Amino acid sequence: MSEDDTKNMQVGPKDIGLLFLANFVHQVVNPISGVIGTLDNVVDGTYDAVKAKQVINASRAQLEQCISLIRNLAYLSDFFFETSEKGELRKAREAVTSVLPQVIIESIQFFQGAGEKKGIKLELVNASDQYRIAARPELLKQVFINLFDNWLKYGERNQTVVILSKVNSKKELIVELSGKSIGFSNSDSENIFNMGFRSKEAHGKVAQGSGIGLFICRKITEEILEGTISATHSPKTATTTFRISIPKNLWQL
Amino acid sequence: MATVNLPKTLISTTILVVDDEPEHIQWLLDYVEAKGMKTQLACNVGEAVALAAKNQYRGYIIDLNIPMGSWIPTFKIPSDVYEKYKGFFVIKYVRTQGNSGQNVTAYSAHYNEQITGEAKTLYCEYTTKGRVKEFKAEVDKLINTPLAAHAVIKSTSTGKTK
Numbered sequence: 001m002s003e004d005d006t007k008n009m010q011v012g013p014k015d016i017g018l019l020f021l022a023n024f025v026h027q028v029v030n031p032i033s034g035v036i037g038t039l040d041n042v043v044d045g046t047y048d049a050v051k052a053k054q055v056i057n058a059s060r061a062q063l064e065q066c067i068s069l070i071r072n073l074a075y076l077s078d079f080f081f082e083t084s085e086k087g088e089l090r091k092a093r094e095a096v097t098s099v100l101p102q103v104i105i106e107s108i109q110f111f112q113g114a115g116e117k118k119g120i121k122l123e124l125v126n127a128s129d130q131y132r133i134a135a136r137p138e139l140l141k142q143v144f145i146n147l148f149d150n151w152l153k154y155g156e157r158n159q160t161v162v163i164l165s166k167v168n169s170k171k172e173l174i175v176e177l178s179g180k181s182i183g184f185s186n187s188d189s190e191n192i193f194n195m196g197f198r199s200k201e202a203h204g205k206v207a208q209g210s211g212i213g214l215f216i217c218r219k220i221t222e223e224i225l226e227g228t229i230s231a232t233h234s235p236k237t238a239t240t241t242f243r244i245s246i247p248k249n250l251w252q253l
Numbered sequence: 254m255a256t257v258n259l260p261k262t263l264i265s266t267t268i269l270v271v272d273d274e275p276e277h278i279q280w281l282l283d284y285v286e287a288k289g290m291k292t293q294l295a296c297n298v299g300e301a302v303a304l305a306a307k308n309q310y311r312g313y314i315i316d317l318n319i320p321m322g323s324w325i326p327t328f329k330i331p332s333d334v335y336e337k338y339k340g341f342f343v344i345k346y347v348r349t350q351g352n353s354g355q356n357v358t359a360y361s362a363h364y365n366e367q368i369t370g371e372a373k374t375l376y377c378e379y380t381t382k383g384r385v386k387e388f389k390a391e392v393d394k395l396i397n398t399p400l401a402a403h404a405v406i407k408s409t410s411t412g413k414t415k
Contacts, residue, residue, distance in 0.1 A: 030277045
């Protein structure tokens with residue numbers, strides 16, 4: 001078995017804790033260290049007042065990235081490994097609806113600053129279609145945040161990522177996100193949603209990642225939205241497409 | 254036996270910074286530049302080695318957790334620590350070229366004996382990401398210590414100094 005095969009293997013449940021520990025440390029320490037360094041530069045006068053204001057804003061984005069990761073872990077804990085007592089409250093918690101364009105726009109806003117730095121624009125095509133989905137907005141938002149986060153890490157610079165929602169012949173609500181990225185082998189198109197999995201291409205771009213983001217996307221899509229999520233990549237056009245399908249009983253217009 | 258390319262040009266005003274997540278080290282780039290140095294960024298081993306093969310830099314600040322990129326090691330991997338912390342490939346490369354250990358600083362989010370042991374073996378400086386004061390002290394030392402005559406790689410003497 002090659003080194004890459006070993007890296008790309010799906011980890012077993014026993015390994016998950018260790019994997020989390022190692023990756024979690026790296027994923028959280030890096031942005032926080034960045035913020036500490038930035039604040040130290042402000043304090044020691046490396047930055048003038050104008051620059052200081054700019055970098056403090058950037059630091060806020062770095063801290064938000066940490067929070068996003070921590071929230072992912074919290075969702076795991078809260079929804080997928082929850083105790084029976086919490087389970088009794090689950091039904092009441094989920095008796096709310098999300099307005100799809102609002103959730104997507106809020107998720108886009110979360111990444112606006114970081115996206116601008118890389119020349120990546122996130123564009124919702126049909127923002128006026130007010131699809132309402134029977135799911136908590138913060139859960140739905142987490143799906144889009146994780147997908148956009150991936151695009152910022154692995155997407156090509158200077159591009160527009162398009163988000164399009166439509167209804168298919170089965171009356172399923174389809175949300176498609178398409179844009180240019182480093183991609184992945186289509187034989188990995190299922191694996192990328194597995195806990196702890198990182199593709200060979202992802203390893204080549206960024207040394208460490210949590211391998212948790214897309215796993216959360218799939219969990220929320222399947223268990224909360226009762227739908228499916230899939231991904232494809234065209235090497236010819238370097239275009240990656242994520243497709244979320246939500247059954248007709250879970251949404252209305 | 255190690256195979257490295259020797260640099261032709263000495264860039265005495267630039268520090269080569271190697272990190273795959275530059276958005277988290279903007280403060281470091283700003284700090285170095287505020288001290289009067291320029292920075293050149295590489296995001297993986299391949300990019301760093303390609304730059305080091307052409308130029309000798311005033312100093313090297315290298316994250317240990319970086320991807321390989323397209324580079325294939327031209328020397329035997331001394332230990333599995335290189336597999337875990339691929340930045341050591343860059344350090345070994347630039348040290349083998351003849352760069353002084355004083356001019357090479359490694360850093361990482363993790364801190365363990367494996368890392369400090371290999372850093373000692375390569376006679377390079379080491380610091381952790383979270384300890385910014387210590388990190389800055391290392392950077393200050395690197396910038397404030399003039400490049401000794403014997404630390405200039407001979408292959409650059411026929412080349413251009415920038």
